[in-house]
Amino acid sequence: MPFEPKHVFASLPQMERGVAKVIGGDPKGKNFLYTNGKCVIIRNIENPAIADIYTEHAHQVTVAKYAPSGFYIVSGDTSGKIRIWDTTQKEHLLKYExxxxxxxxKDIAWTEDSKRLAVVGDGREKFGAVFLWDSGSSVGDISGHCKYINSVDIRQKRPYRLAAASDDTCVSFSEGPPFKFKFTLREHSKFVNCVRFSPDGEHFATACAGGQIFIYNGKTGEAAGSLGGEKAHSGGIYAISWSPDSSQLISASGDKTVKLWDVGAGTAVTTFNLGTDVSDQQLGCLWQNDHLLSISLSGYINYLDKNNPNRPIRTIKGHSKSIQCLTVHKSDGQSHIYSGSxxxxxxxxxxxxxxxxxxSGKGHSNQVSKMVTNEAGELVTCSMDDTLRFTNINKKEYSASDVVKMDFQPKSVSAASGGLSLAVCIGQVVLLKDKKKVFTLDNLNFEAEVGVIHPGGATAAVGGADGIIQLYSIQGNTLKDDGKTINVSGTITDMAYSNDGAYLAVIDEKKAATVFSVADSYAVKNSFYGHHARPVTLAWSPDNEHFATSGMDMLVYVWTVADSDKRIKIPDTHRLHHVSGLAWIDEHTLVTTSHDASIKQWTITY
Structure with missing residues (x-):
């Protein structure tokens, strides 16, 4: 194969303030899963950099759970559809829908034999259903609620019991199968967010927005006590998860803590403090073997440490919102990928x-549109907050002084030797030297879309919506219009000089990629066609003989400069969205990113 997937760096869960996030656990204890947009993300619990993304839902996915057998995953979305799919094959074949x-x-539960499913949420004619997984035929109903149901669980041994927790402050208890409503539990004073049976089936616990946790007998539904007396947390509780031996549980709360409870004693053994910011509210948790996970409102996944409750063992970070651009920087033989969202x-x-x-620190307050690195070891970024930022790559923190405020919103940024940067803004082109504006082109007679500086620092090329590239010579601190232009067939969407400065590659709205030879007065070296929708971004390989383009058609092409017929086509790189950013780690490793908030690496073989 000319291309092979190498790594997937997955997105974080998509979070919403005040809404619980269900994390699913693999019964074998190897993986955990969660949702972001239309994706279900499966991650290895020991090494979260090993990830897999399921993308077959047409609507936003809200919850996903493993079957107790481990062979299937069921995932549900905002339209009320559930998909049951295979976990053993890479293709994740659909079994039932x-x-x-x-x-x-809002939540899904299996019986321990992996044959029956309970599904609850915000339905129009009913709030829940229980059915056989292979035929869809009903095995009872979930009733007793007048508002939507947030959470459901089934006792994992016979006789089966089902408990459902609702926004009507009640918990319903049903016996089955077929499941029939038995009675309502009314101890809670606010929305009940979560209900979970202990693995041994002896008890179940319920948690609510009022900060209370109640324990009930798993077989009879009788009240068996509460945790922490009147209140378990000072904020609302969004999730609970039992220990494998059923003696303890953890609870995640809006008070920015997770607590570990001794259920028998009804007291908290440990309180994990996870910060002071609003984004540190805890909206989900999972106890998987020895791992205690919680999810913050920021989307960060925390691995809790019983021995040091104030500092997680590790925190998985990343993006939960769409990634707009990326670049790669090498230092001391080590490559790092930078991504802006x-x-x-x-x-x-x-x-x-x-x-x-x-x-770290206070950075851009709006979308990062473009990023490059310069020879001073800085990340140069432009954003919809109308600023350019220069961030020291070694320090990895924003500097309040290295911000340049632009008059208009910048669309593109480029850097070259001699401390030069070029920003193309709406209606303006700005030349910067040593992080200061030194020259501005106003009153342009064309709409500038993208600008690049030749690596040598002597020429700036600015591409317009009219399909014309204006070439300016950089003389001291000015841009001089020498009257030189290059024409392509349509609005220019991106362009870049090769690393050695020999070529300028341009993509345009008419689906063409054109490479110009700089030494031959920008004569056309080759033209490339393959995209069947507008190409959006391009990146040169370090070997200067290949470059990659991506388009709205979801395709990525790797082109050979010398031969327009030699191309590598990578379909479905990010299955739900077009590729928004491209970069190369080396001549055989391409990095792609997209609005699915994940980053992928591909091994390219010519």
């Missing part, structure tokens, strides 16, 4: 291990 309720699915966050990733963190 049903629409049990006509609205957002829709919400202004910039992350850096170890290209080999996927270890990542975000640049």
């Amino acid at each position: 049903y629409t049990p309720i006509s609205g957002t699915i 829709h919400d202004g966050h910039i992350n850096y990733w170890d290209a080999d291990t996927g270890e990542n963190d975000c640049i």
